[in-house]
Amino acid sequence: MKLNFTLIIINLFLLVSCANDTKTSKIPAIDNQKEPEIENEVLPMYLSGKTDENNGFENFDLIDYSTLDNARPNKNVIHLVHKDSLPKLYKIKKSQIMELMMWGEDDFYNTLVFVTPGDSIHLEVNNGKFEFLGKNAAHYNFYLKADPQRNNYSKLSYKGDLELYKNQVDQVYANSKKIFEEYQIEHNVSREFVNYVSNELKSEYLYNLSNPREKSKPGNPNYNSINGLTETLKKTPAFRIDGVVDLSSYYGDISVEDFKRPDFVNNDYFKRSLISYIRQYFVNHEYLDYNEENLDAELKFVNENFTGEIANFARVKILSDYYNKGFGNDKISQEILLREIQQIEKTEAREDYKAVVRELKADLAYRLIKLPESVLSEKMTSLEGDTLTFGEILDKGNKSNFINIWGRSYTGEQCLPCLEGFEKLSVNEDIDKLDRISISLDHDEDRWEKDVRSFQAYLNPREQFRSVAPPHKSMITTFFKMTLPPKYAKIPRYMIIDNEGLVLYNNLPSTNDSILLKKVLTKINNQKSTLGSPQD
Template sequence: MSKKIYSSYIPFIAVIFVIILITNYTKEESGKIGNNFSEGNIVIAGKSKDMGIFKRPNLMNSTYLFGKSHEKVEKTINKNSGEIVLKDIKKPMLMEFSPSGDEAFYRTYIYVSPGDNVSFEVKNKKILFTGKNAAQNNLYTLLEENTRDYSKQYYQNDIHRYKATIQSIYDDKLEFATKYYHKHSLSENFTKVFNDFLKFEYYFNLINPRNVKSTSLDIYLNQSDVLKNLIQKEAIEKEIIFDISDYLDNIKIKDFIASRSALNHSHYFKNCLNDFIRHYFETSDYPLYSKEKLEAEKMYIDNHLDGDLKEYATGRMIWDYYNEGFAYNEENRKYMLQLIDNFSKTIQDKASYTSKMEAIKKDILRYDFKLSESALYAKMVNHLGDTITLQDIFDRSTKRIKVVDFWASWCPPCIKEIKEHKPFKDRLSVENNVEWIYLSIDTDKEKWLAKQEELSETLHFRNSYLLLKGNKSSLAKALQVQQIPRYVIFGRNGEILMNSAPSPSNNDVFERMIDDIQPQTFIP
């Protein structure tokens, strides 16, 4: 074949070669894309100079028992762009998307279904969605920009005024969202999901008033188990009668049942369901977090709820009682362990429920155990620079119950607890021979010292220490200190009586527990 004839075939050969390359490439990439776009996956692709968004995407999955960041995540990070693949998504859900970037913290919500492809870009430190379903996914950001923020409001010794403010914010948000639905012709499914989200955000703020000032931000935080105390205090001071049903809009358990799909979409729904059962729907006068109250709540749940709603409410009830120190004595421990075993047999294909129950059971079985030597001798310092260990503190007295309070200078609830409950703690120190030990997990020593000075009425060189290495220390690891404030109760011989005790702010609950355990641990 002459060169001329050969050269005449070059364009044709080149086209064939390109087609082959494209075909092979497409097959190869479609395999990858097929994995990403499979029925149970969601692909979220974005453009941003802040690459922390793709390193720490934090997409909250409300189908887990308490809602947490989705576990099965694959990340691909390129220059100024990235891709996040959420695997094993079984049903549509509203997910909080709150990546911790290198330049800012972002927070929005997206409504996704298995197989979805979501696109976004970051402008002016805001996540803006593009492409398909951009309108519904941009709603939350626009809503926050155009309506007031619940976190800026707080309880000021007038519960009716607080309710009126919270309700007006809810009304504004609902009005904005309704107009937005119509303008963008959003689906009926999405509007129901988002309306439920707004409604239970409102109810959550009602039953858990914002009563704690943040130490670092100009916002107020919600406080649980405090509503009835605030109402009773106002009723006495103002000599008036409050109608809690009216305050809570006469909500009924059937309203939760009608919105049961919110279990998959709204952490507000999940976080206030048991609060409503405990403080409003279940009307017995049993002491809070007592065995009698637990049995009454369980009976209420069994009689009024079924299916996934009953399953969640039961699991959350167990978790709440565990965190409030229910298993402080042998009788309650046996009861809770049996309750966990019975509940675990009914759980239907929910790994997050099973793992949480096993974690609670494991911790309860650790009660009365002693710390390892490495934990007992973890280094701490007081504000004078003296080094000490937990073993040194135990050696000072073998006749006192010791309550260790893990806290930090950046933790508003911790500061509130230390400031407001000194008289109660002082009384227990005298009447029950309780010693209070404050261990800060701060990583910034100067900030700890500044807060130590601010709280000097309570904290001093004999009871307040900076735990070196913070929550990475051998002591914090042994006690599994992951959230604060956290209270651990030790007996007179240094044994752990309760690894996760209730807050002293629940005075009645805490004192009842101390009264019951004292005869077992205190020798006059």
């Protein structure tokens, strides 16, 4: 009976798929008009398959990019006859591009598929060949034709020549568009398919511009930089000298209007590009720090330029990003996050967006603002050679402590922003109301001592300490989410911690923005005496 029931379900969804088929002429026009939001019925998508892989479909996954956290879609396995067959139901609400992955015994299969509610999709894997069959196969096979191994961009890497990298990315995009144009001529596809795929191709192109590929280990794909173009350029000697980059020329005619498309908010690369361009181009932070200054700038830009679902997605994603980067690790930033979360809770945002901020809110309620013992017990050395714990250093005075974390990279390069900050910090009267502590993450003790003496005009030797632990193993850098691969931390980092280990501010603005830094320090000095304990 189970098999008969499965066949009935299959026939039912094939009929649904036929009824919902919306084909057009051979070369449909791209629809650039905004369409009104329609509350679609949640319909099942039936996915079946057959494979000759020894491990069958045991390692199979489908990624739903319509959710904020790229979740697995709601699924229901009807009947698994053998491991080489794949009858499954997935509930989807809107047409979208999903990612399908399968690990064979010797091969890894990975592709994107454009799906609509009510689709019936059949895939076959034979002799290492991956293919979709069925009535709407043209909607599923494009990415297999355009980029069979999903590695056209992953072969690229930024090597210090920005113009060369852009030309390579442009070439990949041009080839993809040409293949797509030819595909439309050869196959009968819907206008909706053309709109979605066109947007995804452009968004993937834009993302590879804003987050350049970095060279990976031999045999592995080159992955996009998580810190974006500006931070990538800062590691390039040529750009560290003059710091001049014409972003408008590099990005071309991209504008905020390109992202006012709520119909694409379920697409992966569109969402990635939206946040990336807000953070790195439209707002264009001087430093990609996840602090109050940058958070305010990003949220202000969203509020002034977007409405509806795009604005709701951007706000929630920005808050989630900042929280995951350590914002909320102190009493002030925690209050800021809670205030923004409350604003989102009052809106008509999607339920899955609200679920994310509710989770953040619940996590913040249990967040330890006071440093845990694992951080307080981290060992430091002074210039005199004494060994102390971080907690002992914090408790040496009766004031709150201004912490300056600096050092060198694990390859020995000096941190230029750290050096620039020394002179500006030394003459800051607001910091004089606090006890100063300077902590170096340099793993070379002799070099650290030499650096301190070189900058003794700005550094008080009695305030100098060095972490014994390597930067990537330090409990301080781990707790404050400062670590970056492979072995260094994002510095400089300025924070204020009282003598009992209560974190008042874990990521102060850059010394280059003296006005904002003064504003925050004034707030700290005025409020620190009235701030309650972590239990309040």
